[in-house]
Amino acid sequence: MSNSELQTVLELDQIIGGYGDTQILHGVSMRVDPGEIVVIIGPNGAGKSTAMKAVFGLLNLSGGKVRLNGEDITNMPPDQVVHHGVCYVPQTSNIFPSLTVEENLEMGAFVRTDDFRPRLQELYDIFPPLAEKRRQAAGTLSGGQRQMVAMAKAMMLEPQILLLDEPTAGLSPKYRGEIFAIVKTVNATGTPILMVEQNAKQALKIANRGYVLVDGKNKFEGSGHDLLEDAEVAEMFLGGGAPP
Amino acid sequence: MDQFYGIFLYIISLLTMGGIYAILALGLNIQWGFTGLFNAGIAGFFAIGAYVSAILTTAPSLRHLGGYELPYVVSFAAAMVVSGIIAWAVGKVCLKLRADYLAIATIGIAEIFRLILKNETWATNGPRGVSMIPKPFETLPEPWNHLCFLGLILAVIVVIYLLLETARNSPWGRVMTAIRENEKSAMAAGKDIEKFRMEAFVAGCMLMALAGAFIAHYLKFIGPNATDPLTSTFLVWVMLVVGGSANNRGAILGAFLMWTIWSASEILTSRLPDELAIRTAYIRIFLIGLALQIFLQRFPKGIFPEVRPKPERRQSVSDGVTDNATSR
């Protein structure tokens, strides 16, 4: 199915781990290829977010490997991972509420040593509402706009890959659509995206590929379209019945 | 011979003061060790106990409220009750706060108590304090007077220890531990956390007042300077941390050990030339602070680590980043 192993941006290879003594991931494997949107879905407690945190060095892996462009980044501390070009947008508290929009984006560029102004302008072009509210404290924005700030902040680094943890959680259906549109826009600039989502149906629609995790293990994988079509997946996660 | 008898008397006094501190440390242990309440105002409750018992037992005096000449049993009980009531009021307003805030609030409250003791001269004789406080067993011949007083304190410690151990192993104690470890899950389990914390706070403050009552009778004098934060709050914290918080034996051992070091180290430094002896008085304080740091870093569990009432494995909470990790 994949065109070439060499091109893989991010690869999780049989990772095992959890918090303290509680093991959550029992051998999860996945990969993200250049330009892809990859979605992780699954029931509550399946280890979706945990798998993502594993990439970011937020939990200790007792087995398996995480590779970025072929380089081993297993158990690398988060700040190092950022330096390697992986940006992560957590599900909650993903912006600095008392900082202005522009300051949030500036913080996103903290590790950059070059001039980030051009990049800032590019992102304002992608997210016009943010340009409008650049001087406003980010905490005063609406939920959808906050997600925009969070993503734009992560994009400031021009990352190799963007990790999104449930970007639509807690948003109204209207905003959800907006966010998925933004995800596509970001992806269109060439940044591959790995995303955990609850709203599986909508997410799979925009995804190149998807993984279904159950109990900390891979259950299904396939292209977004295939998974949407798959009767079993549909029954389990997509609110019953195959799509029309 | 005199020398040995003198050292014998000194050891009695070490044990007496150590015992009084042990009561303080046990009180703090209920609050901090078992329940996780950061009380930095120990001196305040200690002072309340000391003054209440002093005023209730002294002969009439023009200098302060008094002349009740009540028996010790009554005055000690009153000291604890008054402190308990005040602790309840303080707890009512402060216990909702997170540990750091509670620390600041209690330290402030203790300072306010101190100001009251200094300014309400009609009741406390202000900064000049209450003198000629009777002391239990003082009419007995030496050394029996000292020994009996010490015996009383040690007996009280044993009683407190047994009570606390019973409580710790009871369902009440397990709830306390659960609250300290994970407030949210304890709350989820339907426990009225505020009530439990209040009970622990009040019980701890009552013990501190008991220790205060003992000190007033032991010194036969009580003044605002006897309740300064250094030796009445801070030293108790060091004792508990060194001995092992959440362990009652640790609290007791820490108190005796640290008081002995605090007191006996001066016997050595007093042999220095005076200019140096004066300065080394500060080195002692420095070293006590350093001891605390060393224990915090190297032996955070103290000499006697906590022994869980029932070994139930609890998922340890990893660092804050992963707080919402287990959801979804």
Place this chain on the structure above:
Amino acid sequence: MMEFINFYLIPGLVLGSIYALGAIGITLTFSILRFANFAHGETMLLGVYITYSLVQFSGVHPLIALPFGALLTVIVVLGIDRAFYKPFRNSPTIMVVIASFGMMLMVRSMVQFIWGVQLKGMTQGIQRPMIFFDSLRISPKHITIIGAAIVLMLAVHYLLSRTKIGKAMRAMSDSPELAKLTGIDTEKVVRMTWIVGGALATAAGVFLAIDTHIDTNMGFKMLLPMFAAAILGGIGRPFGAVAGGLVIGIVEEISSYPWIGVEPLLNPGYKAGVAFAIMIGMLLWRPSGLFKGKVF
């Protein structure tokens, strides 16, 4: 009326500026490192004594010695952080609170050991106030103190709102976790916090010393009013801390004004309790402070 301004309001303002500078450090440490630093008063004490020694050594005006005193103090404070606070970065914050409790004693006793306990003066003699409009009396040193405090506050404002590291400090105060995920060098931010806090504490102490004198208990005496100011203003709000400092300073002074009759409203013996009472009241009524700070 002029009596009220000259002897209650202006002293309150001077004292309030001093509290405010100290409270900025407390509020930054509390919000960025997430712990109540009980040793902050002693940082101030150390700063004053170091500056005092520099003044004695070189004979320059205290305000000229202040930057150098602050620098040396900051070095010590960074060393303290490295040795005594850093090991607890990933532990429950209460461990650091206890450590700072211990540090309070260690620093004070060291100051007493090195410099002794004799009272010292930063400046000698008295300064008669300048009189404006026939009745407004302000002493030149008070103008200096208030002026220097304003300059320092503006500098803090510039740092926090215009510089990258300052913005990172605010970011970390918003969310240390996200700061880490964003790749912000949190250790660098922590260092900057100590630098700002240590320098301002030194300045506050030196101003206090210029206004009065130096003694080894001044740190603890200032600690609680400074905490009160930080909480009153809202934790993590440096400008709240400034406002809180001014409020506490002024209320402390005017509490003993004879509002009713000729007797002071509050027995001045209780003056020191005013700050605590305000603080406790604030914790109850509105723990987030006047300016919607953080509550942990």
Place this chain on the structure above:
Amino acid sequence: MSYMGKFLLAVSAVALAASTANAAEVKVGSVAGVTGPIAELVDPIIAARNLAAQHVNDQGGLLSGDTLKMVLSDSACDPKAGVDAGGKVVNVEQVVAVVGASCSGATNGMVQSVTIPAGVVALSDSATAPSISELKDNDLVFRVAPSDAYQGAALAKLAYDSGVRKLAMTYSNDDYNAGIAGVFEKEFAAMGGTITANQAHEPNKASYRSELSTLSNGGPEGIAIFAYYGSSGIAIIRNSLENGLFDRFFAADGMFDTSVIEQIGADNLRDRISITQSASDYADSSYQAFEKIFSATGKDPKAPYAAHGYDASFLIALAIEKAGSADRSKIAAALRDVASAPGEVVRPGEWKKAKELIAAGKDINYEGASGNVDFDGNGDVGGIYSVNVVGDDGKWALSLIK
């Protein structure tokens, strides 16, 4: 950090010294508030106590040439520490008698729970609380520091005699100053003066302008200050002068220190301040003898209670010599004996003379640097007070209050 070096050297020296215990050593406890709120005042007092011991040792020693050793212990101005410190010197060090403690509170605790039960004489050089006189002490508690009652009265008289009729007053809320202030208030009113306002203040505040402003209402001609110079006294004078609130000050001896002149400036204080000191007749040859020898050590002989510290140690030494042995039980009687008439007068520094007189079986009467030190029935001394004003040379100039 040369102190550290000295410290380590001294520690090793102690270790050596401890192993070769000197049999011919007579120990006297020296309990003082080394740390704590009045630490700054205690330093010269300890120096004076030790100077007395040094004179004894330099001029023939005690009894059959034994060394007098002052064993220092810290009472921290805290009754808890006072009892602990007293216990250590009395029980562990087995001292013959105790000089101290410094603060009234610490002294009160120490004598009641340690020295009186142990039958040891305690002679305080700076505790002034009247309540100490009332203790049932089996004649074991003495003071060379006069009870507050005396100084409060002396200062009231001084103020009244200077022509002042209306005074404001403020006192630092600590055991020492509150006591004197209370007596002053009564005495000044009894003479016919008016106290326009009387306020306690909390020490160690940055500013006292608001208190002083309130106190200045009601037309007082001056202010009486009862405070330690360090913790609030200097700040009060400075705030008063800077703002023109008061320019006439009466103060008790907690305010007496050269740093007051250093900090405020002699010209600012000249003709404005009068401080009583429970010291000494500075014209008296006893005081002058002390002044000469104490100045030589580089300390200020006029520091509060320094002269008393010297007298306390010297008196204990005399009492031991008089008793003929280092026997605790004989000290009290001997102390009364050597302190008062009849007898040949002995002054500070005259140990050799005193020793010879005692050896010859003659009575002696020690006339101290701080006064005649004649103990009354309670073991207290009457107060002799000097008044201190700023002299033309910019230093304290003193005269005795008659």
